[in-house]
Amino acid sequence: MTYRLIILLLLLCNKAIYAQNNAVSIPGKQSNPVSPEKKKLKTILSNENISIDGELNESIWQKAEAATDFVMFDPDNGKSIPSTKKSDIKVIYDNEAIYIGAMLNDDEPNKIMKEITQRDDDGSSDFFGVSLNGYNDGQQEFRFFVTAAGVQLDCNSNPQTGEDFSWDAIWESKTKITDKGWIVEIKIPYSALRFSKENMQTWGINFLRQIRRNRQLYTWTHIDNNKGSFEQQAGELHGIENIKTPTRLFLFPYASVYVSNDKENGTKTELKGGLDIKYGINDAFTLDAILVPDFGQTALDNKILNLGPFEQQFNENRPFFTEGTDLFSKGALFYSRRIGGKPSLKKKNLEKEIETDEVIDEYPSKVNLLNALKISGRTKSGLGIGFLNAITEKTEATLLDTLSQHKRKVIIEPIANFSILTLDQRFNKNSSVSLVNTNVTRDGHFKDANVTALVWDLNTTKNTFNLSGDFKYSNVNEYKNLNNRKGYNTSLNFAETSGKIRFNVGAKYVSKEFDNNDLGINFQTNYSSLSGNINYRMLKPSENLNAFRLNVNYYSEYENITGKLQSFNLNTNYHFTTKNNDGYGFGIDSKPVNTYDFYSPGVSGRYVTIPKNYGAWVYYSSNYNKKLAIDINPYFTEYFQGDRMEYGVSFGPRYRLNNKISFRLNYDFNKQNSDRGFVDYQGDEIIYAQRDVNSSTLALSTKYALNNKMTININSRYYWSYVQNDKFFSLQPDGELSASNYTNLLNQDFNTWNIDCSYSWWISPGSQLNMLYRNISSNDLSEIQGINKNVSHNFNSLFGDKLQHTFSISLRYFLDYNRAKNWI
Structure with missing residues (x-):
């Protein structure tokens, strides 16, 4: 069975590569020639007071040079933007900030998508963005996006780690829908950027525009998806001269009140206050400090029943x-x-x-x-x-x-x-x-x-x-x-990073005593590994597909002392997007030989045999532009060990009622039949059990946006997992399991529930008011004889006396030293 599966896998790979190579060549379809020379844009100094109102009615805007002639990045890389979607972008500056004005034409303005979301979430919306690199070194960019609904997104990005949307800057923006399209006006203070102190500045710059209804992304400078990274293909911004940047000192005082209640401790009230500081040491370096931190409103951890050794x-x-x-x-x-x-x-x-x-x-x-x-x-x-x-x-x-x-x-x-x-x-x-x-x-x-x-x-x-x-x-x-x-x-890893067909190979060695877990996280030591990957991707849409990618992967891992195989995996997976922007994918996994687990026994030098197995998965993700969209991902793994197998499904419908209200449901189910896992020690004996493990997660998220500054979110999660042991085994020195007279059942039943209801209001740039009601409960039972499998019973058992309630209000205010000193 294993060899037939491997042969089938290789045949599928060859067939897919042949089919997609034919599909790429479309008679009569030609890409636009693009000059390798970088585009350049000149900015001018403004002496006017620029009002960020989405009007662009100050006279200085009429004098500035325009960046135009956008080119598609995805899906049809290199294709010019239609004249009906012409985009004109202008940049001006003063000693405080850089300003961007964008006129984004659209011959069907009523079709501009503009879902209102939380910050850093573009949702189902058109957006405009600018990428800035103060050193013009092709390495790190600061990116600022505004959706047609006026929602801000920002991130920093570099070729090694990609985009990091956890980074937040303080800047201003305003959008306006017109009968010709939409307008964006942005003010980015120099405090949000990094650049040198030279009198004559040359920055890396690029502009981005997403037309969401067509799922098309355009850029001002052409980003060739066959070479380099996004950052290395930016254009250049010239004309910034002799700027005198203000002191970068920002204070974020905050005050919070928490009221908590549960049966054991009664009602408690707690007041908190503190201060965060951000100080620009110079134009390149920033100091951030938190004094008396308050993390009471951060998201809860999604805990699970953890049966593994890590x-x-x-x-x-x-x-x-x-x-x-x-x-x-x-x-x-x-x-x-x-x-x-x-x-x-x-x-x-x-x-x-x-x-x-x-x-x-x-x-x-x-x-x-x-x-x-x-x-x-x-x-x-x-x-x-x-x-x-x-x-x-x-x-x-x-x-x-x-x-x-x-x-x-x-x-x-x-x-x-x-x-x-x-x-x-x-x-x-x-x-x-x-x-x-x-x-x-x-x-x-x-x-x-x-x-x-x-x-x-x-x-x-x-x-x-x-x-x-x-x-x-x-x-x-x-x-x-x-x-x-x-x-x-x-x-050490070596890879080809351009072209339709790419590959990478790698090797790794970890000694037994390596330990970075005091400030890092590392699960395995004392092993060496080899890995390889070859993949094929479409660089241009075909007649039927917008995107296609095929991967074939190999991985092997060996315990250093015995040389035994800890892991061996061959797999292939396919991902493609149709012209309707629906996503599909499937994969086949094969572990055709027995491997050895040195971690779950918990005793140095001991190991348990993991039988060979194979599995498959498939997913479907419908176009999120539709009001109703669905994600579904079934999977299974079958072991060459009795009736041992694992299967499950993830199902996630989402519904957007309108631009303000949306719902998202996620249901995950996983079942492990006749699984073998460690349960206990009996003297020197290591006990394993044959067990059935059932796990389910149901999560519901609801969003109601009053406007692009105020949102109400309700997030709830119910998780239930239980373990039923069937029979017990004693681990032998050769890694095999033999019958044991162990009698403790050690069945487990774990339930957890939480709901967060939050109101968030961005009062002004950098200043935010949050109100949160949260209740949580958990029920962790072990060493039990029987398990009640009634869902309503287990769900209801979490309520009543076990619920912990918390209500909190937190205000975080932004103070700019340059403005505060004028008040004083």
Whole structure:
């Protein structure tokens, strides 16, 4: 069966490549010739007071040069914009900011799509954007978008990591729909940009326009999808001279009130206040600091029943650790959830150290952050410097002597300092070499950790080939063991990055003692791997398709000491978009040999055999422009081990009632039949169980936008997972499982519920009022005899006495030093 599957996979690959190569050549269809010379635009100095009202009625706009002749980026790369959609863009500047005025013609203005959404979400809307690079080095751009509904989006972008929409700047914009199309007026303060101090400035620039109803994206300078990155093909902005930028000092004072209620603790009220600071050290570098942080309104973690040997990884929801952190992502050493995360001394380890008559009376689940700062920026020579430092407070658990009723404190996390330093040198407008260091220093009898990495990303001049890799070295000092654990992690990858057919090959080696988990996250060590990929993509639409991509992938992984195969995978997948902008895809996965899991047994040197298996998946995603759109993704995996298999489906309909109201439902179902997994230790015996695992998630999101400054959002999630053990096995030294007399059932039943109802009002640029009502509940049962499979019973069990209610109001206000000093 396995060999027939591999042969079928290869035949499908050959057939798809042949079919798509024929489909690309369309008789009579020619692309427009594009000059390789960069487009240039000249800006002029304004002495007028520019009102951001979407009118462009100041006289200075009539004097400015216009950028026009837009070219399609996607789907028909290189095709000129129709004359009926002519776009004229002008740029002017003064000592405070740069201004962009856009006249976007549309012969069918009633068809301009303009859904109102939250910030950084374009929804189903037309948009206009500008990309600015103050150093004109083809490396990092700051991008500012405005939808036809007036919603702002902003991000920074570079060729290595792509767009980062977690970055937020403070700027102004206004849009206006007319009988000829729509108008955009934008003011971007210099404080939102980075550039040198030269008297004569030359910036990289490009403009973007999306016509949503046709799913077409146009750019001012042609971005050839066959070479280089978006940033490296920008045009040039000339004419900025002798600007005198103001002091970049911004204050963000905030005040919050929280009212919480649950049956155990009653009603509590808490007031919080604090200050965030942003200071421009110079035109290139910025300092951000938070004093007395308040993260009470951040999104909740989507917890699941975790049956694997590794911790669940969560998204970062705290703005300070998501905004402008691209430098800190180099080398993948930084997992910001470690800062203010769980205590170092785990509860189960604390239980081993307490006295005979003691119990744990109170154990804080997280460590509070005291303050944090970051400094980041880039010099004209391309040297990026990023430094982040955070301090967390000493955290103690309370132990109770059940005989004397005496309580004592035990430190479970001392005061700790977390820092990361990145030096990133860019060159040739497409390459970089980085040095990264992370450090965690704890007070007292706790471990310290330090990790250093050299990271490189090298591209040929014509962006046809790439060589990337890294070398990481970790040094962890375990205080109680009085020894240092030193390890390393290195990888090398080579890829062709242009043309219809591309490939990459890579290798990696990780030593047993490598450990970056004090400020990073890393699940596996002590292995080496080989990987490869070949892919084909359409560069031009065909007669029936707007886009098509085929991937064939190979991956193998070996345990270093025994040489045993930890992973072996062959897979192929296909993705295509029709002329109606509906998306389709499918894939076939094959693991044709047995592999060995060295992690779930939890004992050094022990492993369990994972049988060979194969699987497949398919997805359909309808055009989101339609009021009703649907995403669906069924999948399955079958193992060569009895009736063991896994299958599931993700189903996500979304409905847009109008430009203000929309609904989105997501349902995920997963079932594992006769799964084999670790459950317990019985003396020296490692116990595994044959089990059925059922998991379901139902999430509903509702958005009501009063206008482009005010939105009401309701997000709810119900998750239920249960495990039923059928029979038990003892893990043998050769990795096989044999029958065991183990009798504990250890069945598990986990439910969780949460709902967030929020109102957000952007009072003015940078200033926001948030109101949030949240209730949460969870029910975690283990070692139970039977499981109630009635959905309504399990859902209702989460309510009543278990619900925790929180209502909060938070006001964050933006103060510009240059304006505040005039008030004083």
